Each structure stands twice: as structure tokens, then as C-alpha cells.
Amino acid sequence: MDPTELTREHAELVGLLDRRAAVRAALDLLRAEGDVAWVAEPVDSSDDLVLAQLAGDRTGLLRGLTVPRGLGLTGKVHASATPSWVDDYLGSAEITHTFDRVIDLEGVQRLLAVPVRRDDRVLGVLAVGARSAGTFGGRAAERAEAVAHEVALAAAVAERARLAREVAVHEERSRIAADLHDSVGALLFAIGSGMAGLSEAVGADPELARRLARLQDQASEASAALRDSLRTLRASPAALELSVMLQEDCSAFSDRTGVPAELVMLDDPPSLAPSRADVVVAGVREALLNVEKHAGASAVVVSVARRGGALVVAVTDDGTGLSAGHTSGIGLTTTSDAVGRLGGTLRVLPDPHGGTTWRLELPC
Incomplete structure (x- = not known):
């Protein structure tokens, strides 16, 4: 053949x-x-x-x-x-x-x-x-x-x-957790507050006071159980944590600006130590903020890959590109210093056809 x-x-x-x-x-x-x-x-x-x-x-x-x-x-x-x-x-x-x-x-x-x-x-x-x-x-x-x-x-x-499905499931779980917090959580709080007010009006009836105290304890236990359930719903597996955090930032950017921001995972996301993941996420957030303020872009792509033992994260936009005589601001300098302390590099590269690529490389 x-x-x-x-x-x-x-x-x-x-x-x-x-x-x-x-x-x-x-x-x-x-x-x-x-x-x-x-x-x-x-x-x-x-x-x-x-x-x-x-x-x-x-x-x-x-x-x-x-x-x-x-x-x-x-x-x-x-x-x-x-x-x-x-x-x-x-x-x-x-x-x-x-x-x-x-x-x-x-x-x-x-x-x-x-x-x-x-x-x-x-x-x-x-x-x-x-x-x-x-x-x-x-x-x-x-x-x-x-x-x-x-x-x-x-x-x-x-x-x-598979990764996209897992991220989507996590987002749906987070949405359900937020709905439960706003509805059931608020209702339990109102019930507890109402019973606390009633206990002050009970007077000298010990039986009624005892029953109200029991109801208050049960409402408190229900609130604690709900908090535990919400933490479980919001938790993401270690392998998904970076994907979930970056997806949330992309969604927030799109909600604020109306400009589509897509997350593309080119390789399996690594499990990073919290301190390293924080640097990556903070850097991407700063890059998206710069796109929002200065780029005039109509689309943004955040890509994540693993190349030669390093994590490579890029934020690419199709905006106006870097201005002549561009200098790094405080946010970019701070991110670059943080990445450098972890043994990585950060560069901002102009695209000859317009737009800018913010590129972070970090050993992992």
C-alpha cells in the first residue's frame, strides 16, 4: 500500500x-x-x-x-x-x-x-x-x-x-457548588438566625428552649456538612489544577472583555508544586490583563505544552502588537523575576503579522 x-x-x-x-x-x-x-x-x-x-x-x-x-x-x-x-x-x-x-x-x-x-x-x-x-x-x-x-x-x-471533559465536569461541579452556597447555604443561615431570635423570646419555658437549642444544633451541623460538600465539589484533581485555574482566567477574561480566549492543552498538564503553579497562573493573568488594556485584540489563545523537560505556556493575541520603544511594565518585570527565581524564562515576542506572544518556560 x-x-x-x-x-x-x-x-x-x-x-x-x-x-x-x-x-x-x-x-x-x-x-x-x-x-x-x-x-x-x-x-x-x-x-x-x-x-x-x-x-x-x-x-x-x-x-x-x-x-x-x-x-x-x-x-x-x-x-x-x-x-x-x-x-x-x-x-x-x-x-x-x-x-x-x-x-x-x-x-x-x-x-x-x-x-x-x-x-x-x-x-x-x-x-x-x-x-x-x-x-x-x-x-x-x-x-x-x-x-x-x-x-x-x-x-x-x-x-x-479526556482532559477537556474532566475540566468541563469540574466547571459544572463548581457551578453546582456556587448554586448550593447561594440557595441552601443562605437558607440554613436564615433558619439559624431565626431560631436564635426565637430563643430570646421563649422566656421561662424550659422544654421549648431545649427543643429550639436542638434545632439550632441540627442547623449548625447541616451548615457544616454543606461546607464540607462544597469544598469537595470545588476541589480539582492535582493533574487538573493548572488546567482548571487557567480555564477560569480565560473565562473571566472573555466575560470582562467580550473577546474570546481559548485554552489549548497541547500535552498532559504537569502536577506543579503550589508555589510554581501560582507563578504560572499569576503570569498568565498579568498577560491577559495587558492584552485587555493595550492589544485591541479580537482573539486570544493560551497554550500549554511540555518541551524538553520544561513547561511552556504562551499567551498569543492578534492585536496591534508591541509599540516602538516598548518597555516592560512593573507587572511583566515582577513576573519575569519570579519565573527567573524558579530557573525559568519569560519573553514577550512580536508577531511579524501583528499581535504578540507572551511565552513562559519553566523547568518541571
Whole structure:
């Protein structure tokens, strides 16, 4: 199959938000090069890979097989992050023979493996094996890399969609918490205040006083329970905290100005220490304030990515750009100093076509 046609067909997978479905479709495409195909994915935070999904296997021995980094062809490609193949698996001197028994029972004679990469990260390894003699060669590797590229893209799309759903759920929970605070919370406060007023008018009736005191205690307990529930509703998972805070600032900016501000998470958000997250959020807030005051923009994008071990946050607008002789104000200088103390950098860059990009890089 022509590489362009293969890429075109597999590009349809990007629309699938089910990552497993995307991988299954990729394996079916890859089997055009051989008889059995699999994807090996990381396990938690270890260096091991696990053969998570397969197509065309016979014995079941490959399913769930753990592959340490560097072992076998799959482990070798995981370690090197470059495509590789062997046309005589059992006789090859280029790989370890840790998995010879399983490969032999599967009847695989030759194997091709390529890394599944997203930017500078290896997300896994895609492999295809053939049960007949022959050679894979460079063209087969190119076709497999095209499929691996689309698998990585589909995985990224699925992850972004998952994150967007989780942020949306958190926003809805926050809205419900605010509604409960304004309605039920206010009602409980009114009930407590009313009973406190009644207790002063009870006089010498001890039974009525006792019953009112009990009702006051129950109202107080209900208020405490409501506060605990509201804290739980408003809480966000650690992995979402940065996304949630930045989304709230984008929404607030749009509400104030009427200018759309979109948050785009290009990679998984890191879990930052509170002090570092505060610097990032405060910086973005200052950047949005500057856009509001000076840019005359019609649209703003806040993007978050991870590049080479650093968190990269950019605020880009399509406004008038930097004026001649522009100098940094107190807000930008303060943010730059705070970022610098954490080992990061902050730059404000003009766009040749108009607009400005505020770019923060912070080790994470």
C-alpha cells in the first residue's frame, strides 16, 4: 500500500476519541505488512512495556507480555527510539533473544518495530511480524512509521478530549457548588438566625428552649456538612489544577472583555508544586490583563505544552502588537523575576503579522 494512501486512511482514526479503538484500527492496517501486529505501551512509571493490544496472534502468549527496555526487538526500539527490523529473528545477532520461545511458538520469522513518538516522548512501540521468509526493508519501515505517527496523534486527541471533559465536569461541579452556597447555604443561615431570635423570646419555658437549642444544633451541623460538600465539589484533581485555574482566567477574561480566549492543552498538564503553579497562573493573568488594556485584540489563545523537560505556556493575541520603544511594565518585570527565581524564562515576542506572544518556560 502507498504510504500516502496509508496515512490518509489512518488519519480517519484521529476522529476517534476512543484510544483503544484507534490502536486496533492501526494494527489492522499494519498487518498488511505481515501476519501479526502489536502495540507495546508503558506500565505506570517503569521502563517496561507491555504488549497491550494485538492482532493476528495465535497462541495468546504475547498478550500481556512484559518487555523491559532494551530486550528483544521491541525493547531495543523503545531504548533507541528509532525503527529497526530483523529478517531472521531467531538467528539475529542484533537483539537479545529473551523472547525466542514465544516468537518461535508464534511462528514469526521476521519482525519490524517502530517507536510511537509524540514530540520528544516515546509513547510506545508498534511492531509487525511475518511468518514467512523475506525482508522488510526501508519502505516497510516508512509505512509503519506513518501508522505510528497517526497512532500518536490519535492518542493525543483522545487525551485532550479526556482532559477537556474532566475540566468541563469540574466547571459544572463548581457551578453546582456556587448554586448550593447561594440557595441552601443562605437558607440554613436564615433558619439559624431565626431560631436564635426565637430563643430570646421563649422566656421561662424550659422544654421549648431545649427543643429550639436542638434545632439550632441540627442547623449548625447541616451548615457544616454543606461546607464540607462544597469544598469537595470545588476541589480539582492535582493533574487538573493548572488546567482548571487557567480555564477560569480565560473565562473571566472573555466575560470582562467580550473577546474570546481559548485554552489549548497541547500535552498532559504537569502536577506543579503550589508555589510554581501560582507563578504560572499569576503570569498568565498579568498577560491577559495587558492584552485587555493595550492589544485591541479580537482573539486570544493560551497554550500549554511540555518541551524538553520544561513547561511552556504562551499567551498569543492578534492585536496591534508591541509599540516602538516598548518597555516592560512593573507587572511583566515582577513576573519575569519570579519565573527567573524558579530557573525559568519569560519573553514577550512580536508577531511579524501583528499581535504578540507572551511565552513562559519553566523547568518541571
